[in-house]
Amino acid sequence: MKNLVLLTVSVFLVGCLPTFLGDLTPKMKNFQYSYKVEGKNKSQIWKLTRNHFALVYGDVRSVLRVQDEEEGTLIGKGKVKWSFDPPINSLYCWHDYNILFTAEDGKANLKLALIEGGTCRLTEEGYKVIKNDFRVLNIGLKNALRWGEMKSP
Numbered sequence: 001m002k003n004l005v006l007l008t009v010s011v012f013l014v015g016c017l018p019t020f021l022g023d024l025t026p027k028m029k030n031f032q033y034s035y036k037v038e039g040k041n042k043s044q045i046w047k048l049t050r051n052h053f054a055l056v057y058g059d060v061r062s063v064l065r066v067q068d069e070e071e072g073t074l075i076g077k078g079k080v081k082w083s084f085d086p087p088i089n090s091l092y093c094w095h096d097y098n099i100l101f102t103a104e105d106g107k108a109n110l111k112l113a114l115i116e117g118g119t120c121r122l123t124e125e126g127y128k129v130i131k132n133d134f135r136v137l138n139i140g141l142k143n144a145l146r147w148g149e150m151k152s153p
Helices: 002-016 042-057 124-147
Strands: 030-036 064-068 073-083 092-104 107-114
Touching: 030 124, 042 064, 042 073, 042 092, 042 107, 042 124, 073 124, 092 124, 107 124
Parallel strands: none
Antiparallel strands: 030 107, 064 073, 073 092, 092 107
16 A cells, blocks of 8 residues: 555656756757838837837846947847746746847847756746747837837737
């Protein structure tokens, strides 16, 4: 009887363990977004993006290391938060990512690249959270470039 209880508890606990990812492939690490921004020049696009990042990240100076309006470039490092699935979802983990934004007249590109490591080993669910956060950042920037910061869709 004691062995049956131990076996049942062991099976339950193993079933609750998160699925960890192995090494991230370049495709899994790199997220690239392109924007067509009709009617705006490089400087306008750059300023809209910098202002949007200030809203998203708070103090943009703590995130962006390079802000070159003349070149239309923003380079920085962000952090994304995720947590384990239940029963240990109160443990939060952080992953850093590089940010590279470039603007030209009428168009722009954003590259977000996950950096290996982090405060916890990345799980499948954690990766889904990160992908969703990047998707939301992309949509927010797309809207900011289309309508400006003060307007909404």
